[in-house]
Amino acid sequence: MAVTRSVLCFGLILFFFVLQRGVFGHVICPGCQAPFVRLDHGCYMYLFSNFTKSWSDAQAYCRSKYANLATITSQRENNMIVSYVRSKFPVSFSWWLGGNDMAQEGRWVWVGTKSVMTYTNWYPDQPDDSGGREDCLHLWQNYAHRWNDEWCGFAKNFICEQ
Numbered sequence: 001m002a003v004t005r006s007v008l009c010f011g012l013i014l015f016f017f018v019l020q021r022g023v024f025g026h027v028i029c030p031g032c033q034a035p036f037v038r039l040d041h042g043c044y045m046y047l048f049s050n051f052t053k054s055w056s057d058a059q060a061y062c063r064s065k066y067a068n069l070a071t072i073t074s075q076r077e078n079n080m081i082v083s084y085v086r087s088k089f090p091v092s093f094s095w096w097l098g099g100n101d102m103a104q105e106g107r108w109v110w111v112g113t114k115s116v117m118t119y120t121n122w123y124p125d126q127p128d129d130s131g132g133r134e135d136c137l138h139l140w141q142n143y144a145h146r147w148n149d150e151w152c153g154f155a156k157n158f159i160c161e162q
Contacts, residue, residue, distance in 0.1 A: 036067070036162050040080045043162040044070065048085070048095065051157070055136040055150075058096045058158035059111055068112035069098030070159040078121050081159065082145040092141050094150075096158035099137030101149070105129060108137070112161075122147045 032043035045065065053061060059069050072078045085093060098111040108117045108127070127134065127149035134149040138156055150156075 032162065035065075036160075039084055040077060042070075042077070043067075044081075044084075045160040048088075048159045049157045052155035053096075053158060054155055055096050055100070055152035055158075058156070058160075059098070062158070062160035065160055065162075067160040067162045068110075069096055070161040071098050071110040071112055072121070073119050075119070075121070078119075082139070085139070085141075086145070094141065094156045095139045096156050097137045097139055097147070098161070099147075100135050100152070101127070102135045102152075105135075120147065 032038045036043040036045055045062075045067065049058070049061075055069075062068050070081070072081065085095065099108050099117055100111060101108045103109070106127075106129075108120070109115060110117065123140070123143035123146035126143070126147065129135075129149060131151075133151050136150055136152040138148055138150050139145065139159075140148050
């Protein structure tokens, strides 16, 4: 009986440790479930994605995790995401975000809520719909960590947010 109780106590301690620390050793705050971690007020997939997909496939992947491609609604949130990306991925990167103007050219909305973007962080002269086929939003290091519109079929890393 004493051995069973010890094993049970150890199991409960281990369970609560994993619950608090998350699968990857990062503190999981209330409201975020692994593999998501809290950054400021949002839950973002830990290390974002380490593989590439088209915008639509990235959104489908996020949905499979009960999330959407990330929505950025303030300069503070944008700065926080850029800071995190720069610290974890110091090499060149391009990340799909949840914005698009697929339904109506020039009317940028967030995929999760279908709400029109009120905050933007476009690189100068963007969005430009180059070639008449750029309908998806990405964050691009080459554009000083600002936003750019891009052809949705390109394979890029992506950021999921719950």
